[in-house]
Amino acid sequence: xxxxxxxxxxxxxxxxxxxERLLPRPEGLEGRVVEAMRYATLAGGKRLxxxxxxxxxxxxxxxxxxxxxxxxxxEMVHTYSLVHDDLPAMDDDDVxxxxxxxxxxxxxxTAILAGDALLTLAFETLSAPATHRDPAVRCELIRxxxxxxxPAGMVGGQTDDLASEFAEGDxxxxxSIHRRKTGAMFLVALRLGASTAAxxxxxxxxxxxxxxxxxxxxxxxxxxxxxxxxxxEIGKRVKxxxxxxxxxxxxxxxxxxxxxxAVLLCDDACKALAPLGSRxxxxxxxxxxxxxxxx
Amino acid sequence: xxxxxxxxxxxxxxxxxxxERLLPRPEGLEGRVVEAMRYATLAGGKRLxxxxxxxxxxxxxxxxxxxxxxxxxxEMVHTYSLVHDDLPAMDDDDVxxxxxxxxxxxxxxTAILAGDALLTLAFETLSAPATHRDPAVRCELIRxxxxxxxPAGMVGGQTDDLASEFAEGDxxxxxSIHRRKTGAMFLVALRLGASTAAxxxxxxxxxxxxxxxxxxxxxxxxxxxxxxxxxxEIGKRVKxxxxxxxxxxxxxxxxxxxxxxAVLLCDDACKALAPLGSRxxxxxxxxxxxxxxxx
Numbered sequence: 001x002x003x004x005x006x007x008x009x010x011x012x013x014x015x016x017x018x019x020e021r022l023l024p025r026p027e028g029l030e031g032r033v034v035e036a037m038r039y040a041t042l043a044g045g046k047r048l049x050x051x052x053x054x055x056x057x058x059x060x061x062x063x064x065x066x067x068x069x070x071x072x073x074x075e076m077v078h079t080y081s082l083v084h085d086d087l088p089a090m091d092d093d094d095v096x097x098x099x100x101x102x103x104x105x106x107x108x109x110t111a112i113l114a115g116d117a118l119l120t121l122a123f124e125t126l127s128a129p130a131t132h133r134d135p136a137v138r139c140e141l142i143r144x145x146x147x148x149x150x151p152a153g154m155v156g157g158q159t160d161d162l163a164s165e166f167a168e169g170d171x172x173x174x175x176s177i178h179r180r181k182t183g184a185m186f187l188v189a190l191r192l193g194a195s196t197a198a199x200x201x202x203x204x205x206x207x208x209x210x211x212x213x214x215x216x217x218x219x220x221x222x223x224x225x226x227x228x229x230x231x232x233e234i235g236k237r238v239k240x241x242x243x244x245x246x247x248x249x250x251x252x253x254x255x256x257x258x259x260x261x262a263v264l265l266c267d268d269a270c271k272a273l274a275p276l277g278s279r280x281x282x283x284x285x286x287x288x289x290x291x292x293x294x295x
Numbered sequence: 296x297x298x299x300x301x302x303x304x305x306x307x308x309x310x311x312x313x314x315e316r317l318l319p320r321p322e323g324l325e326g327r328v329v330e331a332m333r334y335a336t337l338a339g340g341k342r343l344x345x346x347x348x349x350x351x352x353x354x355x356x357x358x359x360x361x362x363x364x365x366x367x368x369x370e371m372v373h374t375y376s377l378v379h380d381d382l383p384a385m386d387d388d389d390v391x392x393x394x395x396x397x398x399x400x401x402x403x404x405t406a407i408l409a410g411d412a413l414l415t416l417a418f419e420t421l422s423a424p425a426t427h428r429d430p431a432v433r434c435e436l437i438r439x440x441x442x443x444x445x446p447a448g449m450v451g452g453q454t455d456d457l458a459s460e461f462a463e464g465d466x467x468x469x470x471s472i473h474r475r476k477t478g479a480m481f482l483v484a485l486r487l488g489a490s491t492a493a494x495x496x497x498x499x500x501x502x503x504x505x506x507x508x509x510x511x512x513x514x515x516x517x518x519x520x521x522x523x524x525x526x527x528e529i530g531k532r533v534k535x536x537x538x539x540x541x542x543x544x545x546x547x548x549x550x551x552x553x554x555x556x557a558v559l560l561c562d563d564a565c566k567a568l569a570p571l572g573s574r575x576x577x578x579x580x581x582x583x584x585x586x587x588x589x590x
Contacts, residue, residue, distance in 0.1 A: 120445045
């Protein structure tokens with residue numbers, strides 16, 4: 001029987017320790033931007049993406065150190081995207097992970113630079129021999145993360161998400177936005193774990209299938225929490241999507257139908273894991289947790 | 296006899312063609328951010344950093360294609376830094392390379408995302424086998440560019456440059472800012488060229504020496520042009536450093552002494568090239584051009 005909560009806590013602690021070690025220290029002249037990098041990254045968060053890296057790496061007996069460095073790199077990219085998305089010029093959010101957002105705690109310029117530096121550090125981390133002894137694998141990891149984070153992935157999804165404010169749109173548009181904005185980073189997290197090993201085509205396809213369903217289910221629940229959640233519990237402002245006229249799943253489908261879809265996606269994600277056998281039970285537990293979470 | 300102008304023009308054309316090929320096309324959904332990436336990158340500029348990559352690669356007979364991909368990656372990082380530095384939250388500039396800055400032509404959110412995407416694309420470019428057949432070299436290139444672009448380099452320099460507004464400071468502070476803000480990228484450009492080959496320690500040291508002097512000389516002239524240049528010629532707003540109370544070389548040393556230092560640095564840079572022999576004459580011509588330029 002899987003104790004997911006314990007696994008999540010253990011991974012969180014190990015990832016935090018890795019991030020703590022990889023982030024620069026604020027002693028130098030450029031202390032302010034380094035403080036902001038540390039503030040945004042070490043503030044907590046659910047560390048779902050790092051968990052996906054670690055859980056998929058475990059399927060293939062990847063050494064823990066390698067997996068944690070990949071997990072830290074993915075979390076740096078995720079954090080940079082939050083820091084930039086929260087800026088007044090973008091989503092204009094004041095609270096994130098239960099504390100003032102980076103530009104509120106520091107200032108807009110420092111937040112922009114801290115995000116830039118986190119993105120840069122992610123690639124530096126992956127390029128180092130400690131991540132994997134084979135430089136060809138390291139280059140593959142870098143390429144994968146860059147594609148997932150770029151215009152065909154996360155940056156493209158965020159661009160279209162901003163453009164969706166007060167615009168018409170259907171389910172296809174919405175799924176396309178989130179497949180790139182959230183889904184691409186979930187998928188690359190699963191892939192990074194598998195790429196450091198030599199997962200076969202069937203195993204990789206299973207992870208892709210799982211990751212796609214997980215990503216959409218996660219986003220539907222995120223949209224539902226924005227409608228019905230409490231800021232104190234979820235650590236960020238709620239009702240902001242509706243206020244901004246954003247395209248959301250409950251907005252398009254209603255609350256009930258959205259929840260039904262999330263449950264169906266969760267079942268499909270679990271089914272997709274079949275070729276990976278019982279070792280994938282953490283990933284199965286994770287998607288159930290994601291769909292049932294209230295923060 | 297070196298025809299530097301012709302060499303600069305030829306490199307510019309080759310780099311532009313490479314960038315044009317590497318940048319995504321705006322047909323997709325995320326077209327707006329891709330348009331902004333292309334707008335900022337293909338607007339021109341002197342392409343000094345790409346020239347440094349190509350000229351140093353030529354010293355070691357590095358294949359042109361590899362050098363041009365490295366040159367394009369360096370220019371993407373340089374361009375992303377300009378796009379972000381020009382934002383209202385940072386230096387708030389309206390004109391760059393003789394045209395409206397990216398956030399003026401598009402909007403702040405798109406400019407932030409386009410900068411992020413350019414930084415990401417730089418690493419994707421370096422990770423690909425076409426850049427160098429040896430993945431260990433590609434990882435070295437990535438690490439070098441990440442360190443030069445991060446808090447110990449460009450991002451740190453920009454942080455301290457912003458903090459220098461209306462603050463006290465001496466020549467040491469100022470040189471430290473520019474060693475990181477401008478110098479780190481000049482140095483890495485020279486190193487990328489040499490890293491793709493197997494330059495020996497003496498040759499690498501010569502390039503480092505040259506790059507350091509060139510970087511400072513470039514910055515002094517940049518400060519002087521801000522005082523005495525014309526916007527129409529240099530393609531960006533002038534007198535902005537003084538207006539903002541920024542620490543500058545003419546501000547600290549006066550115009551005459553600043554110019555004298557730039558000329559001395561130019562001579563030192565040329566001397567540093569001695570171990571590289573007559574093949575380094577393009578680099579020699581370049582530093583003279585940088586010090587004598589009026590735009």
